[in-house]
Amino acid sequence: MTAPEISVGIFTRPEADFTLHGLFQTPAGEIVSGSHKVSASGDKVVWKGGEWDELLLIPSSLDGDSFELQGVTIGINFHWQRKEKQRFRGTLRIIARDGEVTVINIVPIEEYITSVISSEMKASSSMSLLRAHAVISRSWVLARLMGQKAGDRSEMRDDADEIVRWWDNEEHSLFDVCADDHCQRYQGISRIQDSAFYAAADTRGIVLTTDGGTRICDARFSKCCGGVFEIFSTCWADEDERHTYLKPRRDWTDPTAFPNLTIEKNAAEWIEGYPWAFCRTTNKMILNQVLNSYDLSKNDIYRWTVTYTREELTNLVRVNLGRDLGTIQSLEPLARGMSGRIYRLRINGSKGSIVIGKELMIRRVLSDTHLKSSAFTVHVEGDTFTLRGAGWGHGVGLCQIGAAMMGETGYSWEEILRRYYPGAELTKLY
Numbered sequence: 001m002t003a004p005e006i007s008v009g010i011f012t013r014p015e016a017d018f019t020l021h022g023l024f025q026t027p028a029g030e031i032v033s034g035s036h037k038v039s040a041s042g043d044k045v046v047w048k049g050g051e052w053d054e055l056l057l058i059p060s061s062l063d064g065d066s067f068e069l070q071g072v073t074i075g076i077n078f079h080w081q082r083k084e085k086q087r088f089r090g091t092l093r094i095i096a097r098d099g100e101v102t103v104i105n106i107v108p109i110e111e112y113i114t115s116v117i118s119s120e121m122k123a124s125s126s127m128s129l130l131r132a133h134a135v136i137s138r139s140w141v142l143a144r145l146m147g148q149k150a151g152d153r154s155e156m157r158d159d160a161d162e163i164v165r166w167w168d169n170e171e172h173s174l175f176d177v178c179a180d181d182h183c184q185r186y187q188g189i190s191r192i193q194d195s196a197f198y199a200a201a202d203t204r205g206i207v208l209t210t211d212g213g214t215r216i217c218d219a220r221f222s223k224c225c226g227g228v229f230e231i232f233s234t235c236w237a238d239e240d241e242r243h244t245y246l247k248p249r250r251d252w253t254d255p256t257a258f259p260n261l262t263i264e265k266n267a268a269e270w271i272e273g274y275p276w277a278f279c280r281t282t283n284k285m286i287l288n289q290v291l292n293s294y295d296l297s298k299n300d301i302y303r304w305t306v307t308y309t310r311e312e313l314t315n316l317v318r319v320n321l322g323r324d325l326g327t328i329q330s331l332e333p334l335a336r337g338m339s340g341r342i343y344r345l346r347i348n349g350s351k352g353s354i355v356i357g358k359e360l361m362i363r364r365v366l367s368d369t370h371l372k373s374s375a376f377t378v379h380v381e382g383d384t385f386t387l388r389g390a391g392w393g394h395g396v397g398l399c400q401i402g403a404a405m406m407g408e409t410g411y412s413w414e415e416i417l418r419r420y421y422p423g424a425e426l427t428k429l430y
Helices: 109-120 127-145 194-202 264-272 293-298 310-321 359-365 400-408 413-420
Strands: 005-013 015-025 031-041 044-047 050-052 054-059 066-074 082-088 091-097 100-108 155-158 162-166 206-210 303-309 328-336 342-349 352-357 376-381 384-390 425-428
Touching (some): 005 015, 005 066, 005 109, 015 091, 015 100, 031 091, 044 054, 054 066, 109 127, 109 194, 127 194, 127 400, 127 413, 162 359, 264 328, 264 376, 264 384, 303 310, 310 342, 310 359, 310 384, 400 413
Parallel strands (some): 162 352
Antiparallel strands (some): 005 100, 031 044, 044 050, 091 100, 155 162, 376 384
8 A cells, every 4th residue: 555644633613823834725726825814604614805615725845834823722621731833744624614614634644653653752752662652653543544443433321320431533524533632642743853753764654463464453552551451341342352462461571460450459459559560660751751741740640649528529520420419428449440440430429329431431520631540449538538540541552651661671662562562463554
């Protein structure tokens, strides 16, 4: 195959300001540059006094020309959410739906991969980590583009006794992938340095495959597994048979030595302990590769603690769940995955109780943003609830902090991939 292009949705809002650096051409042949504003009128893009079905601005040079967007929101609904100015190469496409404009960047996939690995981590990361991440980011997006990605949907079951919901990377109707954590972080060219170019070029066209090379791996990743990798069905659909390369393993030199964390007693001891793991590191130089300054200063990734008053927890549940259970009495883990992450949790209140899942639903309900993970224990003293937790994210696939530690201690990018995706093969598609 040849390397494809990919369309990335940057944001959707009533209007957008952008600046064209260089010369861009419309399909009608008009050459434009400089600062512009667009808005929506129903399903029409309003630009330069006219209405358009869509606005397509093609750069005269992929290397030299770029466009800049103001107020791009990153980390949507997470504690680091903020707006920033971002610059992109490639084609700018703007469409309108229901009174809002959607800004889309169409770019060659290798340009996209270079930006993703610069956005998901720092350019100062080891070349082993950057190369490994280039492969998994390419694998994830190509599996999606080629229709080989399983479990690619969101589902919800909502009744009087139980709410089970998971969010996967739903089919975007207007573009292939979005630019934020919902898919993969893609923050343009501002963060790109030579190391990211080299990592993408060194692994160009290489993906992880399974089933004898016939299917591209759905290569998931998260910030910190907390010591043990999670399996697919704890977080998404019950499709572990399609994800045999996403296995529960310990993030350490002996990947098989860990207790059965689906058992509550074992999970509590593991989470409240401090077992050895690659992602256990407190080395600021290594953590700086994948964490921003805000999170780096807190040093509460591998193990963390969150405390709520009973009133705070009651309000969180009522607002986030949309149900009034009364004053919260207890939080009761009912089922845990292989990493100790809870995927069924009973919330007991003075007016009733309900079971919620899966892991991301739990993290959203019990926080005004997101809990770092659903691998936690619960301690109640008087009117104080203390959650003691492990890891950051869903814990499936590559552990970014663990992989950063491996890269700094001499492991190759191939060795990193073999650890986090056992049984997967490396295949060069183009």
